[in-house]
Amino acid sequence: xxxxxxxxxxAEAARALxxxxxxxRELWDACLRAAEARNPELNxxxxxxxxxxxxIDAAQRRIDAEGDNAPMLCGIPLAVKDNLLxxxxxxxxxxxxxxxYVATYDAxxxxxxxxxxxxxxGRTNMDEFAMGSSTEHSAFGTTKNPADTERVPGGSSGGxxxxxxxxxxxxxxxxxTGGSIRQPAAHTGIVGMKPTYGLVSRSGLIAMGSSxxxxxxxxKTVEDARALLDAISGPDPLDGTTIGKETYHSxxxxxxxxxxxxxxxxEQDGVHAGxxxxxxxxxxKLEAAGHIxxxxxxxxxxxxxxxxxxxxxxxxxxxxxRLDGMRYGHxxxxxxxxxxxxxxxxxxxxxxxxxxxxxxxxxxxxxxxxAYYRKADxxxxxxxxxxxxxxxxxxxxxxxxxxxxxFKFGEKSGDPVAMYLEDVFTVTANLTGMPAxxxxxxxxxxxxxxxxxxIHFTAPHGGDELALSAAxxxxxxx
Amino acid sequence: xxxxxxxxxLAALARISIADAELEAFTSDFDSILSYVSQLDALELPKxxxxxxxxxxxxxxxxxxxxxxxxxxxxxxxxxxRDGDYLEVKQIISHD
Numbered sequence: 046x047x048x049x050x051x052x053x054x055x056a057e058a059a060r061a062l063x064x065x066x067x068x069x070r071e072l073w074d075a076c077l078r079a080a081e082a083r084n085p086e087l088n089x090x091x092x093x094x095x096x097x098x099x100x101i102d103a104a105q106r107r108i109d110a111e112g113d114n115a116p117m118l119c120g121i122p123l124a125v126k127d128n129l130l131x132x133x134x135x136x137x138x139x140x141x142x143x144x145x146y147v148a149t150y151d152a153x154x155x156x157x158x159x160x161x162x163x164x165x166x167g168r169t170n171m172d173e174f175a176m177g178s179s180t181e182h183s184a185f186g187t188t189k190n191p192a193d194t195e196r197v198p199g200g201s202s203g204g205x206x207x208x209x210x211x212x213x214x215x216x217x218x219x220x221x222t223g224g225s226i227r228q229p230a231a232h233t234g235i236v237g238m239k240p241t242y243g244l245v246s247r248s249g250l251i252a253m254g255s256s257x258x259x260x261x262x263x264x265k266t267v268e269d270a271r272a273l274l275d276a277i278s279g280p281d282p283l284d285g286t287t288i289g290k291e292t293y294h295s296x297x298x299x300x301x302x303x304x305x306x307x308x309x310x311x312e313q314d315g316v317h318a319g320x321x322x323x324x325x326x327x328x329x330k331l332e333a334a335g336h337i338x339x340x341x342x343x344x345x346x347x348x349x350x351x352x353x354x355x356x357x358x359x360x361x362x363x364x365x366x367r368l369d370g371m372r373y374g375h376x377x378x379x380x381x382x383x384x385x386x387x388x389x390x391x392x393x394x395x396x397x398x399x400x401x402x403x404x405x406x407x408x409x410x411x412x413x414x415x416a417y418y419r420k421a422d423x424x425x426x427x428x429x430x431x432x433x434x435x436x437x438x439x440x441x442x443x444x445x446x447x448x449x450x451x452f453k454f455g456e457k458s459g460d461p462v463a464m465y466l467e468d469v470f471t472v473t474a475n476l477t478g479m480p481a482x483x484x485x486x487x488x489x490x491x492x493x494x495x496x497x498x499x500i501h502f503t504a505p506h507g508g509d510e511l512a513l514s515a516a517x518x519x520x521x522x523x
Numbered sequence: 524x525x526x527x528x529x530x531x532x533l534a535a536l537a538r539i540s541i542a543d544a545e546l547e548a549f550t551s552d553f554d555s556i557l558s559y560v561s562q563l564d565a566l567e568l569p570k571x572x573x574x575x576x577x578x579x580x581x582x583x584x585x586x587x588x589x590x591x592x593x594x595x596x597x598x599x600x601x602x603x604x605r606d607g608d609y610l611e612v613k614q615i616i617s618h619d
Contacts, residue, residue: 146601147600147601149594149597149598149601150594150597242576243578282583285578285581285582285583286578286581288578292577292578293577348562348563348566351559351560351561351562351563352563354556354559354560355560355563362537366537366538369538370603371603371610371612372598372601372602372610373601373602373603374601376603376604381613382612382613382615383538385612385613386538387538387539387540388540390537390538390539391539391540394539396545399534399539399541399549400549400552400553400556402537402539403530403533403534403537403539403549403553404553404556404557406533406536406537407533407553407557408560410533410536416563416564417560417563420563420564420566420568421560421563423568423573424563424566424568426573426574426575427568427569427572427573429573429574429575429576430572430573430574431572433574434572460555461552461555461556462555462556462559465556465559478576
């Protein structure tokens with residue numbers, strides 16, 4: 046084997062462990078050494094954990110005893126976004142508000158991974174409470190893009206994306222409310238997937254927008270995304286929104302995929318010319334490989350982002366109301382109980398969290414709820430119907446993941462709406478609850494740097510396998 | 524157009540204080556976001572074609588409760604102020 050161990054994929058590492066080409070401890074040490082060496086520069090991790098010797102030894106024994114029957118994730122070192130609870134570890138959501146919060150239980154996804162023998166290297170940086178598209182809104186410093194350290198890695202799962210792209214772990218978990226897995230995956234040149242809403246439990250995920258949030262994988266290959274998704278998905282009594290196999294029609298994967306292309310949306314202003322070219326070329330390669338391209342129309346889509354920026358802040362303002370300095374987290378004290386609340390929340394939340402809490406409070410307030418929240422919710426249901434109709438004629442719908450490649454630090458931080466437009470192609474999958482994936486489609490050159498860009502596929506509800514297959518077809522065609 | 528007073532009032536409702544120095548920037552950000560999302564105002568929604576998610580209002584039966592105190596130690600360890608296993612907060616009823 047010529048690759049350093051930390052550069053292996055899940056599939057490669059699982060094979061190497063079973064072939065006795067390396068031990069679990071050697072794999073862990075290789076990842077940890079790489080993380081220790083590069084993290085001061087990238088700030089992908091907020092904390093690297095001490096090795097859990099008992100878990101490392103147990104994983105090794107299980108691989109030795111069970112060989113190919115051991116779970117694929119057994120002994121694999123993973124990075125975990127800082128909004129997922131690992132019992133006994135800090136889970137801060139990159140906020141001063143939870144800087145001192147120690148998780149009192151395992152998130153269901155963490156429990157499932159522990160049961161499979163997976164190991165956790167550390168917790169990764171993110172935009173505070175997962176609100177942002179650049180990881181600039183972290184209370185603990187920005188994360189740098191390994192492809193160009195003058196640029197953002199995307200967000201909010203920017204730390205997880207940078208850790209995977211720079212091989213500071215084998216794979217990582219993130220969460221996606223409006224594109225927070227897929228957009229950073231595109232900006233760092235890796236695979237990122239948001240599963241069907243309900244496929245993966247959110248128990249133990251620090252909630253942002255509860256009708257939108259999903260946990261998902263950030264990986265080096267599509268095969269790895271499938272492996273990690275398999276390990277974390279399934280119904281959970283602790284999350285009433287999780288779905289069973291019977292919830293949606295089962296979707297079969299044809300050999301030749303019919304790919305819907307909403308040309309009108311992609312040809313709009315604001316889509317980077319080089320990125321559009323990479324998209325067109327990737328589609329041509331897919332067509333050459335035997336897949337079928339069809340035009341689709343999604344007339345409600347131009348309003349999706351506006352609907353999202355009403356629904357999401359409404360849910361944020363409700364979810365973050367629990368953080369009041371009383372039972373856990375940042376606790377400032379004034380003269381009265383009201384001052385305790387005000388001081389704790391004012392000191393604990395960063396500017397973007399405050400902006401969204403205020404916006405959410407506004408759109409839910411009496412007198413405005415019909416014009417904003419209820420209208421947005423109605424638009425969301427129309428969008429859902431529109432996508433369902435489009436899927437009558439195609440298996441997946443293709444977009445570029447982002448309108449442009451990774452931007453420079455500070456470029457969009459002064460203008461919230463410019464930052465929000467980063468999510469223009471990704472939010473619809475959260476609004477509709479459909480599965481979506483970003484996979485690298487080459488690169489564009491910007492300021493002398495080669496920057497990765499991603500292609501994005503949305504599939505119908507329960508069609509996670511379709512999204513993965515389309516992404517795999519891109520990997521094969523490139 | 525949102526005024527500084529509107530933003531101050533929303534902040535009070537949300538239990539957040541916005542310093543006078545930040546109020547201008549918050550108000551202008553708020554305005555630009557609102558003007559973007561206000562495109563929904565003009566949106567004519569079709570009468571048909573809306574689809575609701577299939578999983579709604581999931582309830583569960585009350586089952587066997589866990590043993591009393593099973594999680595207490597871990598949870599109270601997070602309290603900023605405590606008196607034994609009680610969460611300590613300021614007095615809210617005065618006798619004046």
